[in-house]
Amino acid sequence: FPPAVFPLSCAVQTYSWGKVGLESEVAKLVASGDPLVQIQPDRPYAELWMGAHPRGDAVIRDNRIPQKTLGQWIADNPACLGAKVKDTFQGHLPFLFKVLSVNTALSVQAHPNKELAAKLHAQFPEHYPDANHKPEMAIALTPFEGLCGFRPVEEIVSFLQSKDGEGRRSPGRTPMPPSLPAVAAEQLERSGSDDPRGVSAALRVCFTRLMKSEKKFFVDQLNMLVKRISQEAAEGKDTSGSNGDLLLRLHSQYPGDIGCFTIYFLNLVRLEPGEAMFLGANEPHAYLHGDCVECMACSDNTVRAGLTPKFIDVLTLCEMLNYTPAPSSSKIFPATQSQLDPNVYLYDPPVPDFAVMRIEIPASIKLYLVSAVDSASILLVIQGTAVGTSTAAASEMTLRRGSVLFISANESISLHLSSPDGMLLFRACCLL
Numbered sequence: 001f002p003p004a005v006f007p008l009s010c011a012v013q014t015y016s017w018g019k020v021g022l023e024s025e026v027a028k029l030v031a032s033g034d035p036l037v038q039i040q041p042d043r044p045y046a047e048l049w050m051g052a053h054p055r056g057d058a059v060i061r062d063n064r065i066p067q068k069t070l071g072q073w074i075a076d077n078p079a080c081l082g083a084k085v086k087d088t089f090q091g092h093l094p095f096l097f098k099v100l101s102v103n104t105a106l107s108v109q110a111h112p113n114k115e116l117a118a119k120l121h122a123q124f125p126e127h128y129p130d131a132n133h134k135p136e137m138a139i140a141l142t143p144f145e146g147l148c149g150f151r152p153v154e155e156i157v158s159f160l161q162s163k164d165g166e167g168r169r170s171p172g173r174t175p176m177p178p179s180l181p182a183v184a185a186e187q188l189e190r191s192g193s194d195d196p197r198g199v200s201a202a203l204r205v206c207f208t209r210l211m212k213s214e215k216k217f218f219v220d221q222l223n224m225l226v227k228r229i230s231q232e233a234a235e236g237k238d239t240s241g242s243n244g245d246l247l248l249r250l251h252s253q254y255p256g257d258i259g260c261f262t263i264y265f266l267n268l269v270r271l272e273p274g275e276a277m278f279l280g281a282n283e284p285h286a287y288l289h290g291d292c293v294e295c296m297a298c299s300d301n302t303v304r305a306g307l308t309p310k311f312i313d314v315l316t317l318c319e320m321l322n323y324t325p326a327p328s329s330s331k332i333f334p335a336t337q338s339q340l341d342p343n344v345y346l347y348d349p350p351v352p353d354f355a356v357m358r359i360e361i362p363a364s365i366k367l368y369l370v371s372a373v374d375s376a377s378i379l380l381v382i383q384g385t386a387v388g389t390s391t392a393a394a395s396e397m398t399l400r401r402g403s404v405l406f407i408s409a410n411e412s413i414s415l416h417l418s419s420p421d422g423m424l425l426f427r428a429c430c431l432l
Helices: 025-033 070-076 083-088 114-123 153-160 181-191 196-212 215-234 244-253 258-264 314-320
Strands: 005-009 011-013 047-050 095-102 136-140 144-150 266-271 276-279 285-297 344-347 355-361 367-370 377-383 386-389 397-399 404-407 413-417 423-429
Touching (some): 095 377, 136 144, 153 196, 181 196, 215 258
Antiparallel strands (some): 011 047, 095 285
């Protein structure tokens, strides 16, 4: 039998928003996983792609296997996916597993559902490279910040009507372009919380009007706002009422970008290590800073509208978004501890394409079994060292920080731990 468990060497993406050199978790993982790799101190290491996506297919590190990449190997050995996964996803690995190291904000974006993805791909294949949906989940490795989903309406209204010291509405102090606030705030206020559809409709009008406003018009507004907040900050005043710190940070990264205004509409979500957020289809979001593991359906479809130099498609974005307001606390996706194995915490989102396990092995355990699941899986070591053995592997495998293993369906691995402080692993799979 050919080996069905083997190490991978994974593709790195050097997008400009990534953390630079060894400040990047991606770079640190790559460097410790393969000591021969030279990390360039001035290059951004933004994403590590662990999977079989054609734009970053993992290379197999086992010279007994004739196939060079994971994608080729799966195509030749589709049974490795597990029977259900193979049938449901037409012989393809349904997920892409990643590590992200975010230094400057990613674009304000959303991912289409399957229906819209098929349409966009047929019309504009150069911008929408496949016909799949792209739900995704981010799990923080370091403190992680992102914008996600529309804020509760009362929060948006309070930003639109920034008040002066005496509690009066002060048109000069609102963070919004002048044509927007009065009308929009009234519309949103009037829509009232007892009519969710009315609220969503008002929010759609309001957000679309903002995103479509003319550049020369909103750039002046933005500059005035930045100037005012900079002055207030310099005088030691509290600028949190206009989200001052974040505005100044985003404006310094993307001066004059319409995306800077979205902080008044979208929730700011802060994740501690181990906390997650799930982004379903049409959920507006933008990662701002930090390191995370991310898992998603295997797609590269992104509709963008700001905080980016890339192709933007404001109309499509504003049409497709989910305009349901919700508090930021509702965006944190819980992990459940496994009843079979208390070392495993499962993040199981409401889509069939993927699930992620966080495996925390305490120092007291010296032999640990990574159990078999009925799905191909990818295992990433974040901390700790071990020797891995499997009846399906050609030989013993040394596992250390940055090691990535492919595990065929229904195969298990025994880990013989050698680190004094236990291990932290993440495992992506498909639980149908």
